[in-house]
């Protein structure tokens with residue numbers, strides 16, 4: 001899709017999300033959070049749901065977890081402006097509870113449309129909910145984080161959610177290792193580095 005067409009298509013998704021009432025989460029949102037980033041992004045990050053800061057600002061990953069994400073991106077030399085960041089559900093579940101299966105299902109088409117427009121090389125799922133929505137509904141992040149899988153031409157890399165590293169300091173090493181794996185996957189795709197861990201075809 002030409003970049004201008006893609007931008008227009010993403011703006012259309014934004015407008016649909018901001019007026020969406022497909023699940024009950026619209027009732028308690030301050031602002032819906034469609035996602036943001038480059039329409040021609042090579043990498044998409046998909047988290048779980050907006051938190052309090054995101055709900056107030058209408059932007060993804062602007063709170064403490066966003067700072068962890070930004071730090072990790074900087075460490076591997078990736079500009080946040082060059083990626084696209086969104087969540088599985090676009091409106092905040094009250095009290096930051098887990099999104100329900102019905103809410104994830106209701107919001108799924110918004111996410112799939114964004115993926116189709118951006119057509120990224122790599123999708124990094126952040127945490128269990130995104131991995132189970134996009135990769136495998138039984139995946140274990142503890143066992144599978146950092147292991148790329150190719151599905152329908154897109155490379156998926158499940159990694160820990162940055163918020164998990166805020167709550168459990170021991171996970172920061174795993175998160176850093178996952179981001180190094182992301183760097184290796186991108187370098188491999190560009191033909192500038194030794195092959196990272198082999199992707200499993202799903």
Ligand code: SF4
Nearest residue numbers: 020022023091106107
């Ligand atoms: S969470 Fe998704 S499906 Fe539910 S109201 Fe918000 S945009 Fe619509």
